[in-house]
Amino acid sequence: MATQDHAVLARDVRRRFGAVEAVRGLDLDVPYGEVTALVGPNGAGKTTLLLMLATLLAPDSGELRVAGLDPVADPLAVRRRLGWMPDVFGVYDQLTAREYLDFFATAYRLPAADARTRLAELLELVRLAEFADQPVHVLSRGQKQRLAVARALVHRPSVLLLDEPASGLDPRSRVELRDLLRAQAAEGTAVLVSSHILSELSEVAERVVFVNGGRTAGQHRMDELDHRAVWRVRALSGDLPAALERHGIEHAAHAAGVDVQVTSEQAAAELLARLVADGVQVSSFAPTGNHLESAYLAYTEERR
Numbered sequence: 591m592a593t594q595d596h597a598v599l600a601r602d603v604r605r606r607f608g609a610v611e612a613v614r615g616l617d618l619d620v621p622y623g624e625v626t627a628l629v630g631p632n633g634a635g636k637t638t639l640l641l642m643l644a645t646l647l648a649p650d651s652g653e654l655r656v657a658g659l660d661p662v663a664d665p666l667a668v669r670r671r672l673g674w675m676p677d678v679f680g681v682y683d684q685l686t687a688r689e690y691l692d693f694f695a696t697a698y699r700l701p702a703a704d705a706r707t708r709l710a711e712l713l714e715l716v717r718l719a720e721f722a723d724q725p726v727h728v729l730s731r732g733q734k735q736r737l738a739v740a741r742a743l744v745h746r747p748s749v750l751l752l753d754e755p756a757s758g759l760d761p762r763s764r765v766e767l768r769d770l771l772r773a774q775a776a777e778g779t780a781v782l783v784s785s786h787i788l789s790e791l792s793e794v795a796e797r798v799v800f801v802n803g804g805r806t807a808g809q810h811r812m813d814e815l816d817h818r819a820v821w822r823v824r825a826l827s828g829d830l831p832a833a834l835e836r837h838g839i840e841h842a843a844h845a846a847g848v849d850v851q852v853t854s855e856q857a858a859a860e861l862l863a864r865l866v867a868d869g870v871q872v873s874s875f876a877p878t879g880n881h882l883e884s885a886y887l888a889y890t891e892e893r894r
């Protein structure tokens with residue numbers, strides 16, 4: 591059942607384009623006050639899903655709710671509660687940054703006095719105050735992306751959808767975007783963000799939804815993914831495999847070290863203490879890559 595508790599809810603949603611079944615039975619739950627990452631390979635159906643949530647594309651079947659409302663039956667009410675940042679950012683190049691935001695404030699029917707303060711607040715928030723009266727075409731890609739975020743926030747939406755917002759951003763701009771999204775979530779907004787930049791997502795998102803072949807492959811809290819972590823151990827002395835063997839720890843040795851599966855950071859810390867107590871000269875002990883990346887690869891394995 592759809593409830594107000596779910597900022598976004600999808601149940602068995604389907605959408606085809608001619609012969610292509612872009613979305614074929616997708617489920618999704620997005621709570622308020624958190625950042626949820628939508629992750630999947632190219633063509634998985636992420637943009638199609640986001641377009642349906644943003645009221646821009648109708649599903650063939652299934653149930654969708656945004657802020658408790660049906661985007662098909664009640665698109666205008668959904669749009670009032672929804673901030674949308676598409677992957678392709680069309681700007682009206684001749685407008686200044688302030689005029690651009692003002693255009694959207696008017697479209698969302700913000701009263702003039704409120705719009706003035708809101709625009710100043712947003713330009714400050716996305717660090718574009720000094721560019722407020724510059725035409726949009728002089729802005730860099732990162733600045734345009736930030737303007738797009740400001741545009742999505744003009745009407746103080748309770749649900750924010752962003753399609754690949756970090757693409758083309760330099761590392762500093764990505765960190766700023768991450769902080770901005772976290773701040774929105776901290777204020778109670780539901781943030782759903784699709785991205786391929788997994789290392790960024792694992793720092794910004796509390797939850798992850800894996801999509802593959804138009805279906806939901808898994809929905810997890812990020813801290814649950816830690817349980818799947820593989821840690822790599824390197825030791826100066828040669829008794830590491832024997833020590834792991836003694837403690838009944840499954841392991842795989844290769845040139846870069848010995849990989850062990852641990853269930854939590856706590857378990858990793860305990861294993862390290864035992865190895866050191868056993869006299870193993872551990873020179874490095876760390877999770878391999880990114881746990882989101884490992885989970886992503888596992889969920890999308892069937893495609894390879």
Ligand SMILES: Nc1ncnc2c1ncn2[C@@H]1O[C@H](COP(=O)(O)OP(=O)(O)OP(=O)(O)O)[C@@H](O)[C@H]1O
Pocket residue numbers: 607610611612613630631632633634635636637638639
């Ligand atoms: N308007 C359309 N007409 C025909 N096919 C489409 C259309 N939109 C999407 N598709 C197809 O639907 C599938 C899902 O596409 P979608 O853009 O939703 O994937 P995605 O997960 O967002 O991919 P990416 O990460 O590459 O952006 C793809 O096979 C795509 O070619």
